[in-house]
Amino acid sequence: MSLTYKIQESSTWNELSDNGIQIGVICPAAFEAKMLDVMKTFPSFVPLTRTYTREDQAPELARELMEQVEVLLFSGPIPYRRAKEKLRFTVPAHYIPLTGTGLYRALFEVYQKFGTLSLPMDTVARSAVDKTLKELRDFRVSVSCYDDKPFPSRRELIDFHVGLFRCGRSEAAVTGIRSVSEELTRLGVPNVWITPTEQDMIVSLERALLSTESRRSKESQIVVGLINIDRFDQMALLRGSEHEVQKLKLDIHRMLLGYVESLDGHLTHLGGDEYMFVTTRGIFERETGGYKSIPLAREAEKSLGVSLSIGIGFGSSANQAGTHARIALRQSKEAGGNVGFIVREDRGVIGPLEMTEPWEADLNLISADKVRKAEESGMTSVYLSKLVVDVSRRGKTRYTAQELAQLLNVTVRTAHRLLVVWLDEGLVRITGEERSNGKGRPKQIFDMTFISDVIRSMG
Secondary structure: OOOOOOOOOOOOHHHOOOOOEEEEEEEEHHHHHHHHHHHOOOOOEEEEEEEEOOHHHHHHHHHHHHOOOOEEEEOOHHHHHHHHHHOOOOOOEEEOOOOHHHHHHHHHHHHHHOOOOEEEEOOOOHHHHHHHHHHOOOOOOEEEEOOOOOOOOHHHHHHHHHHHHHOOOOOOEEEOOHHHHHHHHHOOOOEEEOOOOHHHHHHHHHHHHHOOHHHHHHOOOEEEEEEEEOOHHHHHHHOOOHHHHHHHHHHHHHHHHHHHHHOOOEEEEEEOOEEEEEEEHHHHHHHOOOOOOOHHHHHHHHHHOOOEEEEEEEEOOHHHHHHHHHHHHHHHHHOOOOEEEEEOOOOOEEEEEEOOOOOOOOOOOOOHHHHHHHHHOOOOHHHHHHHHHHHHHHOOOEEEHHHHHHHHOOOHHHHHHHHHHHHHHOOOEEEEEEOOOOOOOOEEEEEOHHHHHHHHHOO
């Protein structure tokens, strides 16, 4: 049974649309790439972004997005306030606050660029500024905060900074609004734009996620996990006695019990080298940091010298979750082990995920159309799994026939035959030649474009 990846074709990551939670993101164009990069750590979200050049465009963008998403996220308090003044939000709306961490970075940047001692500042609360300066005891600087109005206009902030600069009361400005920074630069006023830190963005995204109806309904959704000890029979043969084998089994069982206890779940030994656990999606997401880190895999490698293949299944019923977990585990084993896959309730796939190091947010998703095309061209799910894992681990998408044969565990002749078919189907292309030191013919280099295009499109 081959694994079906389910996700629509898209040219950019933020256009992907599946059964995830739609979130509308409203931010300056210069902030979009950073925002989307952080959002990759939240696989549950499907972002729809709208960018602006001026904050007063935020209400119209929010009005457009509210009909399509479950939650709105603004990049700062000013665009949020502008939208709130003119709209009645029909979905939860949040903004990313400018906290002390962003201010630390801005002050350090000002010091590096200008070495200034007198700064006008906007958007950040006076209490946050005072707290930051108190902690930076050796940082001698005088800060003038704009506090004439709670929610000033763009023009008022520009006049505030320009006025202080031209009368010699400041050497540079600090602003939390991109359009103000751009106008100050145009007018010749040195300035630094305060942007939220990655941690600020993560906290805001977590709040946004928890406020959605879909997220609340999925909190208690069943999660089934299947864990397989890679090459356990071989390890058992290396043990000196049956007593040592039984001791290893007990150590593994004890380790898994500890992990499943942290998930508030239930562990069952299915016999041999396979275990199953059951928990809920809300707990699993929190304990894995949004499906990014499984301490169990690192602990198994470090303390017992074993690697794990893990398949995680989501579902609206235990039967569905168990079926998806089996599909995910099969994919992990076909990929060579020591990886994990998650199969969601719509059979969309998150993975491959490295298991010996903390999971990164490089969550590769391949469309069903591309998978079907690959399988029709002789690329089995085994070949596909191994290629996707290798590309994910090494960032390499170009292979010679000899390298491909070694990766897929086939003969060079078979690799050549497969490459001819894939070339005809447009799945790969020839990108050059590799010349050896001897007199042999140069080896052609093939680019696995059907994989590299998808990964590139995801940012």
